[in-house]
Amino acid sequence: MRIQMELDRGYLPDAYGKYAAPEDCYDWSCRRSFPFTVEGVPYGTRALAVFFIDWDSVPVCGFPWIHWCAYVNGDFEGDIEFPDDLSRNEHSRLVQGYNSAAKSEPERGVGYVGPCPPDRDHKYTLQVIALDDEPLVEAPFWANELLDACRGHAIDEAGKILPSRY
Secondary structure, eight states: OEEEOOOBTTBOOGGGSTTOOGGGEETTEEOOOOOEEEEEEEEEEEEEEEEEEEGGGHHHHSSOEEEEEEEEEEEEEEEEEEOTTTTTSOOTTEEEOBOTTTTTOGGGOBSOOOOOOSSSOEEEEEEEEEESSOOOOOSSOOHHHHHHHHTTTEEEEEEEEEEEOO
């Protein structure tokens, strides 16, 4: 599998992070998730798990910041498009978990919360895992619960580094 998406001069486009339009934000955080395509999803895929994590946040807050964890269930094969703003739009097959704002700011704690690097440009990791069965987790779930549910069911995976500007 391979993840494809359009970058803006090598960065995640501003519309999906710190410099998003006010109508796409809740207070400090962008809620509009970015579009991307997962190419080459293998036959037999019954769900795609998605993790979007900022490992560069460790020196700032002491842990990797989870910006999005979710999965889409269904029968997949070939190229699968994740449309613009999927996180906020009702989609019957999208199941979303908690992000790292869940404990301190519960009103924005489920679904996508865009990058907002506080100290310098950060590199964000987008990981997609093809699963042979729907994950057995109750929504909303924590990223570790989704990752645990992926164990023994992963049939392929892809990752992409997405820098976001300070």
